[in-house]
Amino acid sequence: MRAAILAGALAVATAVHAAGAQTKRAPARAPSAGDSITALVDSLGRDPNGVAIERSAVESGPRTVPAGTTVNGSIGSFHGPLDVRGTVTGNAVALGGDVVVHSGGVVRGDAIALGGHVQLDGGTVQGEMRSLSALTVGPLAKSAPRTPAQATKRSLSLAVGWYLVLAVIGLFAALFARGNLENIAERIRDDFSRCFFYGVVGQIAFLPALVVCIVALCITVIGILLIPFAIVGFVLGGAGAIALGFLAMSYMTGEAAMRWRGAVSPYTPPPVVQFLFIGLSLYFVLWMVGGLLSWAGWFGALIRLVAAMVTWVAVTVGFGATLASRGGTRAPGGRVPPPRTPPTIPDASWQTPTPVSGVAAARRPTPPPRSVQR
Amino acid sequence: MRARRHSLAVLVFALVAAHVPAARSQVWRTVTASRQRGAADSLRLHVYFGAGTFNIMPATEPLLYTLDLRFDANRVRPMHHYDAATNTLTIRSDSAIGHPFSLDLKRTGFNFNGPGDDRNGTDLSLGLARGVPLDLSLTLGACDATLDLSNLSVRRLHLETGASQTTMTFSAPNPVAMTSMQLDIGAAGLTVNSLGNARAANVQVSAGVGGADLDLGGTWTGTMHLVLSAALGGITLRVPQDVGIEARVAKTLGSLDAADLTERDGVYHSANWTTATRTIVIDATATLAGLEITRE
Numbered sequence: 309m310r311a312a313i314l315a316g317a318l319a320v321a322t323a324v325h326a327a328g329a330q331t332k333r334a335p336a337r338a339p340s341a342g343d344s345i346t347a348l349v350d351s352l353g354r355d356p357n358g359v360a361i362e363r364s365a366v367e368s369g370p371r372t373v374p375a376g377t378t379v380n381g382s383i384g385s386f387h388g389p390l391d392v393r394g395t396v397t398g399n400a401v402a403l404g405g406d407v408v409v410h411s412g413g414v415v416r417g418d419a420i421a422l423g424g425h426v427q428l429d430g431g432t433v434q435g436e437m438r439s440l441s442a443l444t445v446g447p448l449a450k451s452a453p454r455t456p457a458q459a460t461k462r463s464l465s466l467a468v469g470w471y472l473v474l475a476v477i478g479l480f481a482a483l484f485a486r487g488n489l490e491n492i493a494e495r496i497r498d499d500f501s502r503c504f505f506y507g508v509v510g511q512i513a514f515l516p517a518l519v520v521c522i523v524a525l526c527i528t529v530i531g532i533l534l535i536p537f538a539i540v541g542f543v544l545g546g547a548g549a550i551a552l553g554f555l556a557m558s559y560m561t562g563e564a565a566m567r568w569r570g571a572v573s574p575y576t577p578p579p580v581v582q583f584l585f586i587g588l589s590l591y592f593v594l595w596m597v598g599g600l601l602s603w604a605g606w607f608g609a610l611i612r613l614v615a616a617m618v619t620w621v622a623v624t625v626g627f628g629a630t631l632a633s634r635g636g637t638r639a640p641g642g643r644v645p646p647p648r649t650p651p652t653i654p655d656a657s658w659q660t661p662t663p664v665s666g667v668a669a670a671r672r673p674t675p676p677p678r679s680v681q682r
Numbered sequence: 683m684r685a686r687r688h689s690l691a692v693l694v695f696a697l698v699a700a701h702v703p704a705a706r707s708q709v710w711r712t713v714t715a716s717r718q719r720g721a722a723d724s725l726r727l728h729v730y731f732g733a734g735t736f737n738i739m740p741a742t743e744p745l746l747y748t749l750d751l752r753f754d755a756n757r758v759r760p761m762h763h764y765d766a767a768t769n770t771l772t773i774r775s776d777s778a779i780g781h782p783f784s785l786d787l788k789r790t791g792f793n794f795n796g797p798g799d800d801r802n803g804t805d806l807s808l809g810l811a812r813g814v815p816l817d818l819s820l821t822l823g824a825c826d827a828t829l830d831l832s833n834l835s836v837r838r839l840h841l842e843t844g845a846s847q848t849t850m851t852f853s854a855p856n857p858v859a860m861t862s863m864q865l866d867i868g869a870a871g872l873t874v875n876s877l878g879n880a881r882a883a884n885v886q887v888s889a890g891v892g893g894a895d896l897d898l899g900g901t902w903t904g905t906m907h908l909v910l911s912a913a914l915g916g917i918t919l920r921v922p923q924d925v926g927i928e929a930r931v932a933k934t935l936g937s938l939d940a941a942d943l944t945e946r947d948g949v950y951h952s953a954n955w956t957t958a959t960r961t962i963v964i965d966a967t968a969t970l971a972g973l974e975i976t977r978e
Contacts, residue, residue, distance in 0.1 A: 356759050356760070357713045357760075357761060425714075428718075432718065434718070435717070436715050436717050436764060437715065438713065438714065439712075439715075440711070440712075440713055441710075442711055444709075444711055444755040
């Protein structure tokens with residue numbers, strides 16, 4: 309039942325994250341005046357649906373092939389339409405405009421419009437008429453760069469999305485895997501530097517270990533069938549360990565912050581959820597600052613670099629602690645934590661209730677005073 | 683204790699799921715191409731199409747072909763080529779960038795490219811000239827295909843499908859007699875409407891795990907020779923009432939369901955076999971498969 313509840317809640321968390329990281333449909337970018345003609349011509353030649361044309365054949369602005377004239381070879385316009393009324397013996401290409409073949413106009417090669425259309429207005433195209441929304445290779449293949457506002461918005465969205473997801477997952481980890489979380493945190497507290505070392509080694513050894521696993525499966529021959537499952541399981545396990553470790557590190561960070569403020573009482577059980585959220589929030593603040601400064605050029609990049617470094621250290625230490633504690637199943641010192649059992653109640657305790665008002669003690673019998681014999 | 687273990691397992695899974703970012707961004711591109719008919723007296727078409735939606739229809743304008751392609755440039759790089767010397771148009775959109783199965787670790791997460799993954803598949807619509815003899819060779823992967831060959835002059839047709847769901851329609855008689863028609867069906871299904879309008883004297887159908895539903899309706903005369911091979915799947919033939927049927931069926935753990943036919947010396951005949959003006963001769967092989975012949 310718990311697992312089902314957990315699964316449902318985490319599915320919601322995952323959905324939230326997925327919404328945050330929704331795929332962007334990069335719009336096709338038409339050629340603009342800022343683009344280099346040379347780069348465009350080069351990319352057009354390499355595009356599977358493009359065509360080769362000499363750089364010298366392309367000129368900026370609208371172009372016209374007058375009626376009765378012949379262009380030997382190809383002709384191209386850049387950022388303007390290409391009107392063909394005469395004859396073009398090669399290709400007619402418009403980069404960022406339309407190719408219009410008017411009545412009497414003849415194109416013996418292909419008519420190609422990049423970011424425009426090929427219109428047949430009574431003319432003849434002996435080759436192919438082709439319209440490309442954009443290129444698939446070269447500089448124009450990439451979507452338009454983000455504006456500072458868009459970059460800031462995206463960075464903030466990502467930070468908020470990750471925070472929400474980790475908060476929800478952390479909440480459930482605190483509720484259902486509290487023991488593991490505490491053991492990992494205890495391991496970090498016990499030996500921070502060793503956990504960091506384990507984390508670095510674990511990250512470096514991750515892929516080689518996967519390869520070894522695959523080779524071992526290959527050796528067994530029958531295990532070859534299990535290789536796809538092993539790969540998926542290995543990757544899932546690694547990512548899960550990293551995430552659990554980071555949550556434990558957040559818990560530790562939150563606890564340290566509260567202790568610094570003197571808000572931790574040694575006489576009450578540690579508020580795990582509170583520590584976890586405070587720790588997560590501290591990391592979140594770092595990323596928020598980095599996101600808010602996305603417009604600030606190198607300074608923003610520096611802040612994001614700091615945030616990334618801090619987060620990496622936290623992830624590495626947490627991952628190392630997770631490995632060292634075998635997923636939080638072992639407390640520091642190698643001991644297996646005793647299973648949690650409810651406190652035992654003496655069998656007979658209920659049989660002798662004590663009145664709230666207390667029990668009047670009976671007077672202890674004392675021997676009578678001796679009489680003096682005279 | 684068990685509940686706790688389950689919780690942990692689910693937790694780990696969810697943690698991982700949360701760390702798998704959504705698929706990488708899509709970069710949609712469109713290519714529209716067409717060619718004037720010119721002096722072309724025929725057209726050979728070779729299509730290799732992977733995942734997505736594929737349509738063939740008669741061109742609305744007097745052009746040799748029109749081609750509308752929409753694709754995600756991050757996943758596929760379709761190309762097409764026309765050889766004017768042989769009047770051959772080749773279209774390829776059948777491979778994901780990199781390996782068909784690939785984990786893309788270049789970005790922040792991983793993205794699984796599978797050959798049958800048509801979540802972001804390519805859309806290809808092809809218009810073909812009427813009145814121009816066509817030789818069609820179509821190799822389809824995992825896609826939804828609609829082939830409207832009505833009013834097209836199809837001279838040869840070779841269709842090979844993987845896991846695609848294909849519907850083929852001949853709503854009007856083929857202007858030319860089809861000399862060869864070969865349909866190889868993989869793991870999905872094929873539905874052919876009014877196959878009789880194809881005017882194919884010889885039809886070969888090979889069905890794998892998938893099934894085929896062939897409607898032999900339409901306008902045709904003479905005798906049609908149908909060679910069927912079914913393994914694991916099933917083939918259903920819908921034959922008009924006036925058509926005489928002769929069937930030879932080799933069954934290996936297969937079955938034949940044809941209530942209208944009577945067997946004599948290992949050959950099945952319909953009651954009107956000797957009197958029918960148009961007939962169909964079926965040579966079928968059914969291995970762990972079923973063959974059903976119904977009357978329409």
